[in-house]
Amino acid sequence: MNKRVAILLSGGGSNMVALAQDMHGAHPARPVLVLSNTPTAGGLEKAAGMGIPAASIDHRPFGGDRAAFEAALTKKLEAAAPDIICLAGFMRILTPHFIARWQGRMLNIHPSILPLFRGLHTHRQALEAGMAVHGCTVHEVTGELDGGPILGQAVIQIKPGDTPDDLAARLLPLEHRLYPAVLRKFAVGDHSKVSLCA
Numbered sequence: 001m002n003k004r005v006a007i008l009l010s011g012g013g014s015n016m017v018a019l020a021q022d023m024h025g026a027h028p029a030r031p032v033l034v035l036s037n038t039p040t041a042g043g044l045e046k047a048a049g050m051g052i053p054a055a056s057i058d059h060r061p062f063g064g065d066r067a068a069f070e071a072a073l074t075k076k077l078e079a080a081a082p083d084i085i086c087l088a089g090f091m092r093i094l095t096p097h098f099i100a101r102w103q104g105r106m107l108n109i110h111p112s113i114l115p116l117f118r119g120l121h122t123h124r125q126a127l128e129a130g131m132a133v134h135g136c137t138v139h140e141v142t143g144e145l146d147g148g149p150i151l152g153q154a155v156i157q158i159k160p161g162d163t164p165d166d167l168a169a170r171l172l173p174l175e176h177r178l179y180p181a182v183l184r185k186f187a188v189g190d191h192s193k194v195s196l197c198a
């Protein structure tokens, strides 16, 4: 039986597209829901165009009430009964309660070589640190922000004169290879690490 995958996003959804395009044929999983906290997220339209049920729960009316927002997310998710949740550019911090509900079944992609450069502005952080390489990480989501067991990493070289935008542009195609490669394995219970180089 195919594993059911829900993908949470806040933006353009290019990682969601890469994941969803990979989930066909003998792939052990299928996308069952794309969910966004941003009703205007480009990823929602892309999901609908690919025939994947897409929905949004705007976080703004909930104000600071994260628990109520997450209760609404959980309701939508439970209706889709996912086996795996992939965070793909989902820009809301999740509470320990929500994470505990899905722990062991929730993955995230973060644009740095974790545990370096958690949080935002990772490309700038890598440049400011004088790194020779940069990369992205797919990891299990735990209560620790951008923590959790590492399942895969991809690495690019940093060249003289690179800007944060240059790094983002060179890294994204690798994100699109890494996340599907990890999901294929994770969906069959294989947690061995994937490593990719540009």
Ligand code: GRF
Pocket: 009, 010, 011, 012, 013, 014, 015, 016, 043, 088, 089, 090, 109, 110, 111, 136, 175
């Ligand atoms: C990616 O760089 C991802 O690593 C980060 O947010 C970005 C999402 O891009 N967490 P997209 O929406 O998948 O195009």
